[in-house]
Amino acid sequence: MATRLQFENNCEVGVFSKLTNAYCLVAIGGSESFYSIFETELADVIPVVKTSIGGTRIIGRLCAGNKNGLLLPHNTTDQELQHLRNSLPDSVVVQRIEERLSALGNVIACNDHVALAHTDLDRETEELIADVLGVEVFRQTIAGNILVGSYCALSNRGGLVHPHTSIEDLDELSTLLQIPLVAGTVNRGSEVIAAGMTVNDWTAFCGSDTTATELSVIESVFKLREAQPSAIVDEMRKSLIDSYV
Amino acid sequence: MAPTAKRPRRKLVARPVTFSPFARSAAHIASAYMIKRQMIENKLHEFCQLTPNGECKCNDKRNIDETESDSDGESSEGVVQADFAFFDPKPDDFHGVKTLLQTFLDNKEWNLSGFVDLILEQTTVGTVAKLEDDDDDGLFSVVTALNLGRYKDHKCMKELEDYVLSVCHESNLVDQLRVLFSKKARDVGLLVSQRVVNLPAQLLPPLYDALFDEVSWAVEDEPTEQLRNSFRFKTYLIVTKIYMHKKANGKLGEKADSEEEPVIYVKAEDELFHEVSSWSFSFPLKIQHVTTSEASFSFHLFNQFTFFLKNYVSMGLVMAVEADKIPTFRKQLRSLIDDEP
Numbered sequence: 001m002a003t004r005l006q007f008e009n010n011c012e013v014g015v016f017s018k019l020t021n022a023y024c025l026v027a028i029g030g031s032e033s034f035y036s037i038f039e040t041e042l043a044d045v046i047p048v049v050k051t052s053i054g055g056t057r058i059i060g061r062l063c064a065g066n067k068n069g070l071l072l073p074h075n076t077t078d079q080e081l082q083h084l085r086n087s088l089p090d091s092v093v094v095q096r097i098e099e100r101l102s103a104l105g106n107v108i109a110c111n112d113h114v115a116l117a118h119t120d121l122d123r124e125t126e127e128l129i130a131d132v133l134g135v136e137v138f139r140q141t142i143a144g145n146i147l148v149g150s151y152c153a154l155s156n157r158g159g160l161v162h163p164h165t166s167i168e169d170l171d172e173l174s175t176l177l178q179i180p181l182v183a184g185t186v187n188r189g190s191e192v193i194a195a196g197m198t199v200n201d202w203t204a205f206c207g208s209d210t211t212a213t214e215l216s217v218i219e220s221v222f223k224l225r226e227a228q229p230s231a232i233v234d235e236m237r238k239s240l241i242d243s244y245v
Numbered sequence: 246m247a248p249t250a251k252r253p254r255r256k257l258v259a260r261p262v263t264f265s266p267f268a269r270s271a272a273h274i275a276s277a278y279m280i281k282r283q284m285i286e287n288k289l290h291e292f293c294q295l296t297p298n299g300e301c302k303c304n305d306k307r308n309i310d311e312t313e314s315d316s317d318g319e320s321s322e323g324v325v326q327a328d329f330a331f332f333d334p335k336p337d338d339f340h341g342v343k344t345l346l347q348t349f350l351d352n353k354e355w356n357l358s359g360f361v362d363l364i365l366e367q368t369t370v371g372t373v374a375k376l377e378d379d380d381d382d383g384l385f386s387v388v389t390a391l392n393l394g395r396y397k398d399h400k401c402m403k404e405l406e407d408y409v410l411s412v413c414h415e416s417n418l419v420d421q422l423r424v425l426f427s428k429k430a431r432d433v434g435l436l437v438s439q440r441v442v443n444l445p446a447q448l449l450p451p452l453y454d455a456l457f458d459e460v461s462w463a464v465e466d467e468p469t470e471q472l473r474n475s476f477r478f479k480t481y482l483i484v485t486k487i488y489m490h491k492k493a494n495g496k497l498g499e500k501a502d503s504e505e506e507p508v509i510y511v512k513a514e515d516e517l518f519h520e521v522s523s524w525s526f527s528f529p530l531k532i533q534h535v536t537t538s539e540a541s542f543s544f545h546l547f548n549q550f551t552f553f554l555k556n557y558v559s560m561g562l563v564m565a566v567e568a569d570k571i572p573t574f575r576k577q578l579r580s581l582i583d584d585e586p
Contacts, residue, residue, distance in 0.1 A: 009347065009354050031354060188339060188358075209358050 002204040002219050005037045011187045011207025012195045014153070018060045018105070019198040019205065021112060021156070022067035023088050024048045027057035041203055049087040053080060060198060064108035064115075064149065069093035069132035073102035095132045099125045106149040109194065111156045114177050116140045116148040138176055143169065153193045156201050158221040160184050160193050182221040186210050328377040329385070329448055331455055334365045338373050341384025345439040349484065350408050351530050351561060360401035364389050364437065369467065370459045370476060374440070374448060386440030386448070388456050392475045393482070394431035405435075409484065409563060412528040421524065425482060425565065434460075434478035436566075438485075438512070449514060450579045457571055481566045483518055486511050488557040489527065509557060517577045518566055525564035533559055 007016040007030045016027040017038065024042055026035055028050045038048045053062045054075035064071045069092055072081065076096050085094045099122055101107045107118035108129060115135040117126060126137050142151045143162040151162040158180050161173065165183040174181045186196035187207040197206040199222055206215060219225050334342070343361045350357075364371055364387065371389030375382065396402045406426045413419045425433050436456075463476040488509040510516040519525060566574070 006354065008352065009357060011358075033354075190340075 001224055002206055002215050002222075003037060003041060004206050004208045004210055004215070005034065006208045007034050011190075011209045012192075013060075013205050013207050014193075014195045014198045015058050015060045017198050017205065018063055018065060019200045019203075020046075020066050021200045022046055022092055023065075023070075025059055025063070025084075026050050027059050028052050029057055038205070041205075047087060047089065049084065051080060051084060051087075059105075061103050061105040061150070061195065064104040064110060064129075064133070065092075066110050066112045066133050066135065067092070068112065068134040069095060071104050071108070071129065071132055072096045073104055074098045075102060093132050095128065097125060097128050104149070105194070106147045109149045109152050109154050110135055111154045111159075111177075111179070113156065114138065116142070116152070116154075116173075116177075118148060119146050140173065140176070142173070150192050150194050153197055153199050154179070155199045155222050157223045158182070160186070160197075160218060160221055162191055162193065164191070180221060182217060184214060184217045184221075186214055186218070188214075329374050329445075330377040331372045331374055331452070333368045334371045334373055334387070334389070335368075336365055337382065338365060338384055338387075341382070342373065342387045345384065345387055345441075346437070348486075348532060349437070349439065350405065352532050353404070353408050355404040355408070356399075356401040359399060360405070363391060363396055363399060363401065367391065369463045370456070372452060372455045372459070374444070374452065385444055386438075386452065388436075388438040388440075388452055390434040390436050390456060390460060390476075390478065390481065392431070392478070393426060393433040393435055395475045397426070397430055405484075409482075412561065413526055413563070414528065415526050418524055418526050421565070422563075425480065429480070431475070432477065432479040434476075434481050436481045436483045438483075438514075440512075442511070446513060446582050450575070450582055453514065453575060453578060457575065478568050480523075480568060481571070483515075483522075483562075483564045483566065485515050485562050485564075486530065487515065487527065487560055487562045489560045491556050491558055505556060513581065514574075514578055515562065515564075517574050517581065518564055519562070520577075521570040521574055522564040522566045525562060527560045527562045530559045530561050 005013060007013060007027070010016075016030060016034070018025040023046050024038055026038055026048055029052075035048070035050065042048055051059060053059045053072060054077065056062070062073050062076075070084065070088065072084070072094065074096065081094065081096055088094060097104075101118060101121060107121060109116040110129070110133055113135055115129055115133060115137045117129065117137050117139050119139045119141065121139065126139075129135065129137050140148055142148050143165040145151050145162060153160045154177065156179070159173075159177060159182075161170065161181055161183050163183050163185050165173075170181050170183060184193075185191060186193055188209040188211055190196050190207075190209075196210070197204060197218065199205075199218075201222075202224065204218055204222055204224055206218065210218075339358075339361055342364060343357060346357060346361060349360075367389065372387070373384055374386035375384055391402075393402065393406075397406075410419060410422055410426070413422055438452075438456075460476050460478065464473055467473045467476065488511065490505055490507045510519070
């Protein structure tokens with residue numbers, strides 16, 4: 001299900017939070033209601049961690065992560081790094097990387113299997129992404145924009161991209177990512193998709209200006225209507241339990 | 246024959262340049278548009294055409310060159326010329342108006358989007374100022390008057406009422422405020438006026454003329470009796486921001502320091518409104534500007550002034566202005582702007 005919320009009167013929820021299938025990061029300093037909405041939705045399933053990155057609250061745009069790992073920019077302080085390492089599950093590899101383009105959330109878009117990267121990203125960074133996040137990395141642009149991380153939101157089940165993406169680009173990206181893609185907007189016509197919303201396999205959080213139409217597009221492309229967190233866990237359980245004795 | 250009284254020369258204080266992060270970004274947006282338009286040949290002309298359907302085309306004759314000619318080189322971006330035009334509010338203006346009104350109620354979390362929608366729906370009274378032929382559709386100013394009674398059932402208006410009542414710490418005024426919001430609500434107009442900090446002052450008289458003329462036209466032209474009456478405002482309620490000297494002991498108008506003004510009005514017309522207001526009160530704001538102790542700011546609105554804001558704190562100001570004082574206000578605003586060298 002998709003939820004609408006605000007961070008201190010600001011509808012850019014994707015800037016102040018980062019949601020994956022294994023954890024959720026939330027910026028400090030917002031009102032308690034912001035944090036509690038995440039808690040209500042996610043409490044028993046995944047940890048919700050309050051943090052800052054480099055002393056700032058724009059954590060959603062500075063870090064990139066999925067269920068396998070989390071990449072942090074070079075200006076993350078040691079305390080923040082330690083705090084994240086402590087609070088996140090052990091299966092999540094937390095790594096601080098030296099990359100000139102330090103707003104990793106803007107230059108990397110990823111889900112649990114595949115990642116899109118900024119065309120000017122360092123070679124080492126690309127290898128680190130593949131290692132830490134366990135994904136296949138493709139250097140791409142979206143509707144001519146090199147900030148792939150800002151102009152699309154991906155989950156394992158679908159993706160929402162910049163509204164001006166052409167049909168050919170949509171098809172190409174869809175083949176690359178192996179998920180259905182739709183070109184749309186969030187927050188009443190905002191083109192910066194990833195800043196306006198954050199999503200994982202069973203839930204999404206959008207800015208409160210998001211219209212009902214935009215919300216229904218989001219719910220349908222990310223297949224959120226029938227999604228339940230327990231469904232994911234059950235599927236995993238089937239693959240984990242080999243046989244009953 | 247008695248000598249005519251000399252009109253008191255208003256000492257012009259520099260308006261503070263961008264303080265809050267919002268204002269800074271708004272000013273950056275404005276200056277970015279300005280620089281883009283450096284190639285525009287048109288000069289600003291000084292007359293305002295008011296068309297019958299309320300659209301006001303404002304052109305200001307004064308060449309910005311003249312106002313900046315005595316600056317001694319601090320205008321780093323050079324002189325930019327632009328044509329501003331006034332439009333009725335449209336649904337497309339949502340994001341621009343919302344950005345301008347982001348700090349309207351300080352940092353209170355409220356239904357700002359609903360409030361902006363109300364402003365945009367009321368096309369008969371309300372004006373937005375944009376650049377003429379601007380592809381990027383940047384919004385520089387919004388001004389409107391909303392009838393408290395007509396919109397009192399909306400969530401945003403209730404939140405606004407709660408906020409204004411909660412920040413009022415003067416007991417005699419709380420009762421007056423309550424009356425304005427309940428019994429007299431049908432006759433009260435909330436005057437909303439917000440703009441980018443460095444909007445040329447020459448636009449102010451036409452902007453306010455546009456507003457008050459639209460109000461009087463609406464009284465005659467609206468299709469239903471109820472709507473016509475909803476624009477017969479007897480009082481205007483204004484919520485705005487000022488800077489008060491830290492040493493001033495809370496009451497407006499008392500000079501603590503002989504050199505520094507006790508109150509600085511972010512918007513020039515607020516000083517005029519304040520003078521004709523029936524009552525007003527100020528309250529501390531939670532969002533404060535960030536100043537370093539050594540900071541100095543210069544601002545080219547009327548003339549060039551250097552200005553130290555470390556001794557000032559931002560306060561909100563709520564005023565009630567009777568509708569019959571508006572003609573006086575309009576005259577004073579015109580003379581204030583026209584007097585500028």
